[in-house]
Amino acid sequence: MTVRLSEIAHGRSGDKGNHANVAIIAYTPQGFQWLRDHLTQGVVGRYFESLGSSRIIRYEAANVLAFNFMLYDVLAGGASLSMRSDVQGKTLALALLQMEIETPGNLAEMTRPLVTK
Amino acid sequence: MKTIRIGNGCGFWGDNIDAPILLAEQGRLDYLTLEYLAELSMSILAIQKQRDPKTGFPGDLLSALKRLTPILKSQPGLKIVTNGGGMNALGCAEQARAILDAAGLADRKIGVVQGDDLLPELDELMAQGHPFQNMDTGQPLSTVRDRVVSVNAYLGAGPIVAALAAGCSIVITGRVADASLTVAPAVHEFGWDWNEWDHLSAATVAGHLIECGAQVTGGLWCNWMNAPDLGNVGYPIVEIGPDGTFEITKPNNTGGAVNRETVSEQLLYEVGDPAAYLTPDVVADFTQVSLEEIAADRVRVTTKTGKPATDSYKVSIAYRDGFAASGTLLIFGPNSIAKAKKSGAMLLERLARAGSAPEFSNVECLGGGDCVPGVIPATSDPPEVVLRVSVRDSRRAVVERFTKEIAALVTSGLPGTTGYTGGRPQVREVFAYWPALVAKTAVTPTWSVL
Numbered sequence: 001m002t003v004r005l006s007e008i009a010h011g012r013s014g015d016k017g018n019h020a021n022v023a024i025i026a027y028t029p030q031g032f033q034w035l036r037d038h039l040t041q042g043v044v045g046r047y048f049e050s051l052g053s054s055r056i057i058r059y060e061a062a063n064v065l066a067f068n069f070m071l072y073d074v075l076a077g078g079a080s081l082s083m084r085s086d087v088q089g090k091t092l093a094l095a096l097l098q099m100e101i102e103t104p105g106n107l108a109e110m111t112r113p114l115v116t117k
Numbered sequence: 118m119k120t121i122r123i124g125n126g127c128g129f130w131g132d133n134i135d136a137p138i139l140l141a142e143q144g145r146l147d148y149l150t151l152e153y154l155a156e157l158s159m160s161i162l163a164i165q166k167q168r169d170p171k172t173g174f175p176g177d178l179l180s181a182l183k184r185l186t187p188i189l190k191s192q193p194g195l196k197i198v199t200n201g202g203g204m205n206a207l208g209c210a211e212q213a214r215a216i217l218d219a220a221g222l223a224d225r226k227i228g229v230v231q232g233d234d235l236l237p238e239l240d241e242l243m244a245q246g247h248p249f250q251n252m253d254t255g256q257p258l259s260t261v262r263d264r265v266v267s268v269n270a271y272l273g274a275g276p277i278v279a280a281l282a283a284g285c286s287i288v289i290t291g292r293v294a295d296a297s298l299t300v301a302p303a304v305h306e307f308g309w310d311w312n313e314w315d316h317l318s319a320a321t322v323a324g325h326l327i328e329c330g331a332q333v334t335g336g337l338w339c340n341w342m343n344a345p346d347l348g349n350v351g352y353p354i355v356e357i358g359p360d361g362t363f364e365i366t367k368p369n370n371t372g373g374a375v376n377r378e379t380v381s382e383q384l385l386y387e388v389g390d391p392a393a394y395l396t397p398d399v400v401a402d403f404t405q406v407s408l409e410e411i412a413a414d415r416v417r418v419t420t421k422t423g424k425p426a427t428d429s430y431k432v433s434i435a436y437r438d439g440f441a442a443s444g445t446l447l448i449f450g451p452n453s454i455a456k457a458k459k460s461g462a463m464l465l466e467r468l469a470r471a472g473s474a475p476e477f478s479n480v481e482c483l484g485g486g487d488c489v490p491g492v493i494p495a496t497s498d499p500p501e502v503v504l505r506v507s508v509r510d511s512r513r514a515v516v517e518r519f520t521k522e523i524a525a526l527v528t529s530g531l532p533g534t535t536g537y538t539g540g541r542p543q544v545r546e547v548f549a550y551w552p553a554l555v556a557k558t559a560v561t562p563t564w565s566v567l
Contacts, residue, residue, distance in 0.1 A: 010339035012382040016389060017156065017253065017550055023385035025378075050491025061391045061404045064381040070389050073253075076479075080157050080548050081438065083479035083507035086488055095489040097339070112340070 006097040008034060008110040011066075013093035018078035020089030022096055025066040031110035032065040038101065044069050047099055048092070052076070069096075120363075121306050123299055123323070124354040127151040127199075128330025130158055130175045136330065137181045140352045141188045141195065143368035148302040149185075151178060151199035152295050152328050159292060160435030160548035162204040163236075163267040173205030178289075179212055186220035189286070198277060198298050202289040204267065206231050207565075210289045214567045217287075228280025230290035232562040235268040235432065235555070242559055249432060249553040258553065264436040266548060270555060271431045273397030275311070276564040277301035283566055292433065294396045299324030299355070307359045317399035318423025319361025322406055325394065326365055326383050326418070327353040333365065333383040335373025346372025366415045375414040384408075393424075395431070397557075400424040430560055434551035439476075440516040441547050443507040444523040447536030450500050454485035456531045457504040463530065464506055464522060473518035475508035501533070509547060516544045 005024070008031040013022040024039060026032035041058045048056075053074040058067055075089050076082040086092075104110060124144040126137030130153040141149050153175045166173025178201030189195055202209045210229040217225055235242065239262075243249065249258035249268070258265070269292035278301050280288045288301075303309070303320040311317070326333050333353050335344035344350075351371025357363035367375055384403055388394060391403040405421040448457040461480030468474055481487040484502035486494040508519045520542045527537045 006339070010378060010382065012337060012339070012386050014387040016387055017552055019253075019389075021385070021388055023382070023388070025381050025385070048489075048492060051489070059390050059392070061385065063404055063406055064377075064384060064408065066381065066385055066391075068385050068388060068391055078550055079155075080160075080435075080550055081509065083441070083443070083477065083509060084488075084490075085481055085483060085505060091488055094339075095492050098493060 001103040002100040003103050003107065004097065005099045005101055007107070009097065011093035011097055013089050013091070015075060015079060015088040018073050018075050020071045020074050020092055022069045022071060022092045023066055024069070024093065024096060025064060026110070027112040028110050029065065030106055032062070034104055034110060035067055039067060044096065047096065048074065118358050120356045120358045121147040121302060122354055122356050123148040123150060123302055123327070124352060125150045125152060125327035125330055126352050127153060128328065128332060129153065129155055130177065132330055134177060134181065136352050138184045138188070140368065141185055141192070143371065144354050146195060146354065149195060149197045150298040150327070151181065151197065151201055152298060153178060153199065153201045154203060154292060156433055156550055157435060157548055159204055159267045159269050159433060163435070166204050171208055174203035174209040175201055178209065179216060182213055182216050186216065186222060189222055189225065196281070196302070197287045198301060199288070200290045200293050200298060202229070202291045204234065204291065206289050206291045210567050213287065213289060225286040226284050227567040228283065228285030228288040228564055229567060230272065230276040230280060230288060230293065230562065230564045232276070232560060233269045233272050233292040235270055235560065236265070239265065239268050242555070247555055247559055249434065249555065252552040252554065258434065258551065261436045261551065264438070265434060266437060267435045269433050270560045271397060271433065272562045273297050274301035274304055276562040278305045280564045280566065281305040285566060294398070295328040296321045296324030296396050297398055299327065300398050303357050312425070314399050314423035314425055315421070316361040318401040319363065319420040320357060321394065321396055321399055321401040321423070322403065322418060322420050323355040323357055323363050323365070326380060327355055329383065329386065331373060332386065333379055334367045334375050335379055338374065338379050338382065340378060344372070344374045348372060362417070362419050364411065364415055364417050375416055377408050377410055377416060380408055380416050380418070395427060397426060397430055399426050428557055429554040430557055432553045432555050434553055435548040436551060438547045438549035439509055439511040440513045440544050441507065441509040442516050442520050442542045442544050443505060444520065444542035445503050445505045445536065446523065446526055446534055448502050448504050448531070449533035449535065450498060453499055453502045453533065454482050454495060456533060457482040457485060457502050460504055460526050460530050460534065461506050464526060467522055468519060471518060473515045475510045475515050475519060477509040479507045481505040513544060520544060
């Protein structure tokens with residue numbers, strides 16, 4: 001059984017020149033722990049392999065239950081040179097959130113709390 | 118405890134043109150900030166100014182200012198801080214002066230912040246041993262020097278604070294760090310010293326959160342279905358206190374949302390190492406920020422630590438790098454994906470036969486999974502897709518040849534080809550981006566009063 005990463009996290013991505021950052025934010029501390037164990041640099045690198053990134057660095061922001069991935073040289077030239085429609089990598093977070101993951105045993109502790117003020 | 122309200126009514130050149138006015142009307146603001154400059158905006162503005170020395174800044178600012186004059190009258194304490202001076206802050210401020218004078222606001226002083234434009238002394242600086250090395254490739258700027266069109270240092274809050282201290286109601290700058298537009302009012306109001314890193318860091322977090330306008334109030338939020346009335350989205354306001362703690366919110370009776378999720382998403386937007394967010398004012402640590410939802414659409418943000426600023430400014434350089442164009446056609450099914458790919462290949466083949474094969478090209482089948490190519494594929498035969506073909510070349514004529522070729526597919530292409538209504542694609546000049554650093558000692562930020 002699999003679920004999408006978006007069941008346990010949300011996020012946002014954007015550009016820095018020819019590089020992109022992809023922030024993935026867990027809904028709960030249990031989800032954050034899952035991200036720490038499973039959403040590694042290697043996993044993200046393989047997922048985006050077709051985009052030709054030169055290297056990937058994962059940064060942690062535990063205060064907001066997030067991991068921030070820097071994908072270097074991933075935008076085919078960046079805002080000015082790139083010939084892609086999404087020259088700024090704005091869709092990359094949504095692409096990563098569509099990743100199918102093995103359903104965690106404690107999924108119920110990771111999904112989005114129902115009430116947001 | 119005194120707090121000040123700073124609202125950002127513009128997140129980029131192209132943002133909603135009513136937002137500055139609505140936010141000033143509804144926000145009970147002490148300061149309205151307006152942010153217009155993206156990484157490559159300066160190159161566009163530099164070319165504008167070359168053609169007409171009176172231009173070189175986003176005209177949207179002056180249009181907004183005209184509409185803001187009645188509000189500046191009814192709210193005499195309201196101040197505006199904006200980087201809308203672009204490549205010509207002085208020229209922009211002169212026109213702003215005329216607008217205020219004509220509206221009976223001759224008593225309001227306008228501050229002008231300059232010194233970011235390093236192009237006039239670029240050769241001198243390079244001769245002095247400033248290499249402006251590309252931060253990504255390590256190459257010295259000398260490799261593309263003859264094609265450089267703009268060189269701008271990201272200045273900090275310092276000269277803005279000086280202009281505010283001189284009694285300016287409006288401060289117009291060229292390139293400054295986006296967050297500094299918010300840091301400056303806080304420093305001015307609370308009298309922080311330039312080594313109070315924790316306070317500067319907190320204000321930098323505030324500035325970072327609001328610099329993209331509605332992106333923190335519900336825009337782009339992953340859980341958009343929970344954002345009420347997003348069509349009437351409110352732009353962001355921070356209420357910041359003397360210790361740097363602030364609350365982020367939006368005007369009452371507007372749409373969108375401000376909560377832990379929207380603020381978290383924006384906190385990490387366009388951030389590299391979240392523990393070291395570099396601005397000219399401070400090195401902020403976003404991993405020490407805590408968020409607390411204290412009421413509907415109101416989040417309290419507490420920041421613990423900041424570290425000393427570095428001794429360099431970031432410099433954004435643009436240089437000419439050929440020409441480009443993109444064109445689209447609609448390809449209806451069945452087999453729309455295969456037909457779009459074949460159409461793109463035929464187009465490139467025809468350009469090659471004509472002796473105009475472009476140096477770079479890209480065929481996208483939008484609707485067929487080419488937005489994030491190879492990552493999210495199409496799972497069925499879509500009823501239609503958009504074929505988008507882009508070319509880039511150092512030779513303008515090659516790109517022009519492409520713009521004249523694409524429409525031919527409407528008759529000589531595959532069945533289901535349509536959507537050719539916008540005329541031939543435009544050739545655009547390409548400006549490549551060259552990020553660099555320069556020693557702060559090599560740059561002289563200046564300010565003056567109009």
